[in-house]
Amino acid sequence: xxxxxxxxxxxxxxxxxxxxxxxxxxxxxxxxxxxxxxxxxxxxxxxxxxxxxxxxxxxxxxxxxxxxxxxxxxxxxxxxxxxxxxxxxxxxxxxxxxxxxxxxxxxxxxxxxxxxxxxxxxxxxxxxxxxxxxxxxxxxxxxxxxxxxxxxxxxxxxxxxxxxxxxxxxxxxxxxxxxxxxxxxxxxxxxxxxxxxxxxxxxxxxxxxxxxxxxxxxxxxxxxxxxxxxxxxxxxxxxxxxxxxxxxxxxxxxxxxxxxxxxxxxxxxxxxxxxxxxxxxxxxxxxxxxxxxxxxxxxxxxxxxxxxxxxxxxxxxxxxxxxxxxxxxxxxxxxxxxxxxxxxxxxxxxxxxxxxxxxxxxxxxxxxxxxxxxxxxxxxxxxxxxxxxxxxxxxxxxxxxxxxxxxxxxxxxxxxxxxxxxxxxxxxxxxxxxxxxxxxxxxxxxxxxxxxxxxxxxxxxxxxxxxxxxxxxxxxxxxxxxxxxxxxxxxxxxxxxxxxxxxxxxxxxxxx
Numbered sequence: 001x002x003x004x005x006x007x008x009x010x011x012x013x014x015x016x017x018x019x020x021x022x023x024x025x026x027x028x029x030x031x032x033x034x035x036x037x038x039x040x041x042x043x044x045x046x047x048x049x050x051x052x053x054x055x056x057x058x059x060x061x062x063x064x065x066x067x068x069x070x071x072x073x074x075x076x077x078x079x080x081x082x083x084x085x086x087x088x089x090x091x092x093x094x095x096x097x098x099x100x101x102x103x104x105x106x107x108x109x110x111x112x113x114x115x116x117x118x119x120x121x122x123x124x125x126x127x128x129x130x131x132x133x134x135x136x137x138x139x140x141x142x143x144x145x146x147x148x149x150x151x152x153x154x155x156x157x158x159x160x161x162x163x164x165x166x167x168x169x170x171x172x173x174x175x176x177x178x179x180x181x182x183x184x185x186x187x188x189x190x191x192x193x194x195x196x197x198x199x200x201x202x203x204x205x206x207x208x209x210x211x212x213x214x215x216x217x218x219x220x221x222x223x224x225x226x227x228x229x230x231x232x233x234x235x236x237x238x239x240x241x242x243x244x245x246x247x248x249x250x251x252x253x254x255x256x257x258x259x260x261x262x263x264x265x266x267x268x269x270x271x272x273x274x275x276x277x278x279x280x281x282x283x284x285x286x287x288x289x290x291x292x293x294x295x296x297x298x299x300x301x302x303x304x305x306x307x308x309x310x311x312x313x314x315x316x317x318x319x320x321x322x323x324x325x326x327x328x329x330x331x332x333x334x335x336x337x338x339x340x341x342x343x344x345x346x347x348x349x350x351x352x353x354x355x356x357x358x359x360x361x362x363x364x365x366x367x368x369x370x371x372x373x374x375x376x377x378x379x380x381x382x383x384x385x386x387x388x389x390x391x392x393x394x395x396x397x398x399x400x401x402x403x404x405x406x407x408x409x410x411x412x413x414x415x416x417x418x419x420x421x422x423x424x425x426x427x428x429x430x431x432x433x434x435x436x437x438x439x440x441x442x443x444x445x446x447x448x449x450x451x452x453x454x455x456x457x458x459x460x461x462x463x464x465x466x467x468x469x470x471x472x473x474x475x476x477x478x479x480x481x482x483x484x485x486x487x488x489x490x491x492x493x494x495x496x497x498x499x500x501x502x503x504x505x506x507x508x509x510x511x512x
Contacts, residue, residue, distance in 0.1 A: 013142045014154045020090050020207040021135040021155060025162025026169075027097035027124065027200050032059050032267055032466070033166045033285075036274070037193045041105045042113045048400065056271075056467040058118050062125035063463020066455035069129020074448035075234055077134050085134050085447070087211050092127035094204030096120045101197025129455045137447050140438040146307060152434035153303030157296055160426065163266055164292045167285045169196045174281075185281070236445045243449060246440045251453035253502045254436060257319040257494025258429040259462025260487035264326065265422035266292070267466045268483065272330060273415065276473065276480055277337040280381075280404040283412060291419030298427035306432035310504035315436065318428025319495045323488050329418050330481045336411045342374040349373070355388060362390035368399075377408030461490055 031038065035055045043051035069089075077085035100120050106113045136155050143151040173195045178184040184192075238244050266288065274284040306314050335341060350371040355364040366388040372380045386399035407415070433454075441449035469483025476482040 010139075010142055010151060014139055014151060016210045016213075017135045017139050018154055018158050020211055021131060022158040022162050022165070023090070023094070023200065023203045023207050025128075025159045026165050026203070027093045027162075029163045029267075030097065030166040030169075030196050030200070031062070031100070031121065031124075033163070033170055033270075034193055034196070035059060035271070037189055038117075040189065041193070042103070042117050043106060054114065056470055058114065058121055060464050060467045061118060062121040062128070063459035065122050065125035066129035066459030066463070067452055069126035070451035070455040071129075071234065071448070072126065073130020073134070074451040077130070077137070077447035078445055085130060087208065089127040089130040089134070090204060090207055090211065093124055093131065094201055096123040096127070097197055097204075098201040101194040101200075125459065129451065129459070132451070132454060134447060136434040137438060137450065140435065141443070141446075148438065149303040149305075149307040149311065149432050149435040150300065152438070153300045153431050156303060156431050156434055157299045159262070159430070160266065160292055160296055160299070160423070164289060164296075166196065167289050169199070171282060171285055171289075234448060238452075243441070243445070247449055247453050249497075249501055250437055250440055250450070251457050253494060253498035254315060254433060255453050255457025256461045257457075257491040257498065258315065258433055259458040259460075260465050260490045261318055261322045261429045262426050262458065263462040263465040264322070264469070264484070264487040265419075265426040268469050268487075269330075269333075269419055269422050271466050271470060272483070273333060273337075273419075275470070277334055278380075278403040278405050279337055279415075280406050283407055287412065287415045287419055290416045291423050294416075294420045295423035295427055298424055299431040301431070302428050303431035303435065306435065311432040311436040311439075312498065312502045312504035314432050315429050316495055316498050316502075318425045318430075319491045319498070321428070322425045323491050323495065325421075326484045326488055327481055329422060330484055333415060333418055334480050336414055337378070337405050337407060339372070339374070339378075339380055339405070342376055342378060345373045345375060358387075364388045364390075376411070378405060378411065380405045 039048065039051035039055040043054045073085050073089055076088075097120075100117060103113055103116050103120075132155075135158075136152055139155050140148055140152050170193075173192055174184055174188045177187040177192045236243065238247065269291075270284060270288050273279050273287060274281070277284075279287070302314050352369045354367045354369075356367070357364050364387070366386055368384045370382045370384075372382070374380075381404045383402045384399040385402075386397055437450040437454060438446060465487055468486045472483045472485065473480065
């Protein structure tokens, strides 16, 4: 078959597949992008750190069930086809996201709120477990072998672009609610956060319409016509020693390390900038947005390069760079915003104390707001909230302290540069991996075989990164970068296994 015939309509295939996958990633990541706000809505407010960890655990739960979604929908995709399987996953994802936007908060329905959110996150995880493998397989099976990395790289961009769009929609929504920044923040934290969840249903409807018009993968259609489709994809994928060996190699030699690099470079980076560096809401998100914008084209660059020189060393080089430089890069992020390394302009410091009576009590809520300015142009807003007791002798509770820093322009762009480097590592490990996984497995069990190691590597090892890293920082409070121990250890193990056991060849018999 000529290259022209093979690539005919490929951009239509990529567009339809990528749009749906992009929307699913947006739906999945909007939760993580709003972790701090959601913690305040669906969990008790008495302990903000515990609430944030609970939210991150709920976020991680969606990742943990992704392998189960890979098994369920991977089997379905190998039995009935790629098209209708990832159409079903799109409906489940969109419906769950919309429903999260409708759930009343903890103050209204108590512990039922976090339970409902958890259930919907589990449904999202199951849906995403079936989506990616279907989309990557569908595009790969429309692509000529010598350009498979290039064409599947467009699917690879959707995960990062889904995060990009989720951040953009959050910022636009927040600023649209009110011209006054203070009122806008209050409205967004109260009810405006629901808007990004609710509007996803419109995006899903458009994508469903487009996917209904798609044809089945030509390779799968040929197998079905010849009556050669798998009777039991799960047994053939994991019951046969040779194929199981490739599944394990894909997991421990590639996707495990790729997963922790992906989530460290994007999600944990955002969490670190916001919760450890204490950079204010808008800046912490626009820093990531710029980093994503500048780095995303490199998914295509490195995936295209893998068509020429192989997938192995490109992916492993991303892991190696992450292992040797993470500590330095995250330490640099912390130092940029560290007030102890700056000179305060004492004369400009402003303090304001407000008291709000507690209903049915003589006590009041006391709030002390301190605005500090520094010679380099950074400013810091510190809010201490506690109880002012009217009765003498009562012990004042430890105040709740919230810190928000606004960086100067130079430091802001330094952080953008560091985040760009972190996401560049992501493009190295993630750009070629769809083609790498497709080429490991035969067509009749490809959906099932590639989906499981991908979603264990990304869902379990990668998805747990923000939670484990944040948990470590709460245990070892004096070590701001202790959370990096987890991704560095996992990436190192994967780097060693991948170096020894993965082949760098591009399989010429991939269409088998």
